Amino acid sequence: MTGGLEWAVTTDGQAVTLRQVAAQAGVSRQTVSNVLNAPERVDPATRLKVRAAIESLGYQPSRTARSLATRQAGLIGYCLARHPGRSLFTDPFLHALTEAIEATGRRLLVFTAPEGAEGLATYADLIAQRAVDAFILSDTVDGDPRHGWLASRGVPFASFGRTWPEQGEQPGRWVDVDGAGACAELVRGLHSAGHDRIAFLGWRDPVPVGAAKDRQRGWRDECRRLGLPEQAAYADSDSMEGAAHAAATLLDAAQPPTAIVAAGDLLAVGVISEVRRRELRPGHDIWVTGFDDSLLATSVEGGLTTVRQPAAEITATLVRLLDAGPGRSGVLLDGRIVSRSSAPLDL
Amino acid sequence: MTGGLEWAVTTDGQAVTLRQVAAQAGVSRQTVSNVLNAPERVDPATRLKVRAAIESLGYQPSRTARSLATRQAGLIGYCLARHPGRSLFTDPFLHALTEAIEATGRRLLVFTAPEGAEGLATYADLIAQRAVDAFILSDTVDGDPRHGWLASRGVPFASFGRTWPEQGEQPGRWVDVDGAGACAELVRGLHSAGHDRIAFLGWRDPVPVGAAKDRQRGWRDECRRLGLPEQAAYADSDSMEGAAHAAATLLDAAQPPTAIVAAGDLLAVGVISEVRRRELRPGHDIWVTGFDDSLLATSVEGGLTTVRQPAAEITATLVRLLDAGPGRSGVLLDGRIVSRSSAPLDL
């Protein structure tokens, strides 16, 4: 014993099994199994004896053998987005998801799959091989085929993100961040701070969509409610450069906005660079906000006001939904506005 | 049958097993197993018969049962970095790794663990549970304890990144990108383009380290070789802002550099913003390079000249090393310089 980090192997490199624990404790194998899985059924004295043997041998049950017996892989499948590095939220999300799953004693299996309906074959393989018990879906797209497909087969899953069908019609269970609500709040905050011309800067069309439209809708509805003009511009690509050009068109208008709500942090950073180039000061002359609270948000001078997606809450909800059984339900979580100097909001 | 996407379940929702395939084909179970695992041993005629049954039932072997019999989990473990979102290469790396592992018929299990020696307990658990066959290590730090610990226990692993002990002393097998070589090449390219004052911009100390020092060493050695001055500055944090401030000190010098080699893309973007703020033109007045070819590199105006880490090559090498058996070896891969307008190099 070298201090708790030794792993369960005998001198010949073989792993310790139930049988050896049973032998050492002088009980049968099923008794050992019972102290592990139903300790209340076994006599306290033998329980202690068995626990001592487990401890001294450093025994841990084989996941594989247990899985075969219980018919549970103990693994949740998660498909990595096919465009690595495109979203700045992917990495924090995956980390939080892994921790949330681990907290329930299961683990995360990641895999890749082709886009769209073709990718279903990969899901089918995983199911047929009984390699996972359930799936977590993210990077959902409008009309995502996975949800209906899985639901119709009775495969448990939970989705981060909506597929945007009519309300209540989405198969299965989902959780999402209320992008519309967060952007509306941003507009209210900016308006309270004295802004009357609050523009929106989004992505031009062949881009993600659902979530982007949701954010824009929140901005637009709130502007209407407050009787503010609706100025919007769109970046040709998801880049700082694209955003800078789009921002330029806004700032060149006869009545330029005094605040710009960008649909993402990267876009916001592009807006800021354009603002600076015009010798205007972000957070003074022009207020700028982003979305995601990614590493970029704390990377620009003074910091970027942005909307944080509550990764831990999202993933905890996903895990809960996973075990909620069949049915349809949705949870909408609030994004949290993080105020920094690009738009010093009073929250 | 609805077109190949149906999964292997009977009408009662139970998965198809070997036994049912055997029954339908009119052979024994081990014959079915043989056509799957050693087809050359079975008569072509029965092989066909069995294949037809497999096909028609949509049968796939249970991973769990197979794992128990073969004593191979079929899973590779990979620990996610504890600082999600800090590195822009994490996401592309993970995606490439997953594909590389899948190409060998195995899958990737991701997990989280505490930093440093404490985290070894998590590795120990995974091993004791026989949940994985091997590990891929990344986010290596100087003097990383994992390599020696795993090697001494005979657990297969492969490392992306060095632990920077004396040459040849690192336990196990590793692959890394030659940051020194790439930065030296950058310096040569800049020098050929007429630059005589080529500064380096890195991170101030309590940051990653090994790789950062390696990049700086490449820059420094090449500057010495060419007889160029060695100007360097360091960002206080891994942020555009920190880089902008550090760049300012360089540009305020009596003999300011005409080119700046930044240790990372985020730093480089910060340098560019400082350059622009001074009404200087990146790629004309001041040439700027980054490292990683992350999404930021194509996000700034005209694009950032940077060093691409060959994700597919790295991960293919990792998988190869995983199966190379015990021993020590290292592979140093070249980074590829991607020239864009922030430093229009002739390559």
Added chain:
DNA sequence: CTGAAAGCGCTTACAG
């Protein structure tokens, strides 16, 4: 070439 047997390391009713 094919099949009967044993075993992988657990768990789950079920007797005692």
Added chain:
DNA sequence: CTGAAAGCGCTTACAG
């Protein structure tokens, strides 16, 4: 409360 039995769904020698 405890243990003998059966079984999870495969694979791997080994007879025939």
